[in-house]
Amino acid sequence: MGARTVPSTSLLPEDLDKDIWMWSLPRTTIPAAFLDPTMSSHVLLAACRSDEVAFEDLSAGNRVRGAFTRNLLNILYRERDLTRITYSALIDMLPPLERQHPQCNGKNRGRALFGEAVADKTFIKLLSHGGKYRAEAGEIHGVVKGTLFSIHAFGDITSTSSEIGILEADTVSHFSCTLRWRSENEDFDIPPGARATVLKW
Secondary structure (H helix, E strand, C coil): CCCECCCCCCCCCCCCCHHHCCCCCCCCCCCHHHHCCCCCCCCEEECCCCCCCECECHHHCCCCCEHHHHHHHHHHHHCCCHHHCEHHHHHHCCCCCCCCCCEEECCCCCCECCCCCCCCCCCEEEEEECCEEEECCCHHHCCCCCCEEEEEEEEECCEEEEEEEEEEEEEECCCCEEEEECCHHHCCCCCCCCEEEEEEC
């Protein structure tokens, strides 16, 4: 990808690593997957095309920050439900950037952001305190307010019973969320050792 345009602000000497310049290091090559639009191992988000440079955000004052990065982070912080946004849609949501065109490549660019963070069949630990329940899954896993959790009772750690009810995420933090019943009519008993799975995002 293109070079950054920011001037060097480092106080380190430019020849600090001169002793290793002549080491017999392997020649740097670009992995073929990065050049292949059908790559399936990852999704590539780039600030610009290979014949462009990535410009800095001049509104950041003395902080060195790329215009692409700043606008991308603004979108991620602004959106309430990232599970409904695909990688390619994320790039489309960026405002026009002067003299650079952000890129999104890869076979899976149409998948939802962080879609594999919490798999549907992953059992999540439930904690109980004062009659309220908390699941150890939060924003970082893709959970938002209203995410539905299927509650299962465990006979032991290796076997499960059928679903005993559904709770929904109420207050969501980075790594966990509190759960609530969807209505007063859906109240049910949750036995010790119960686990949850994500039923519906």
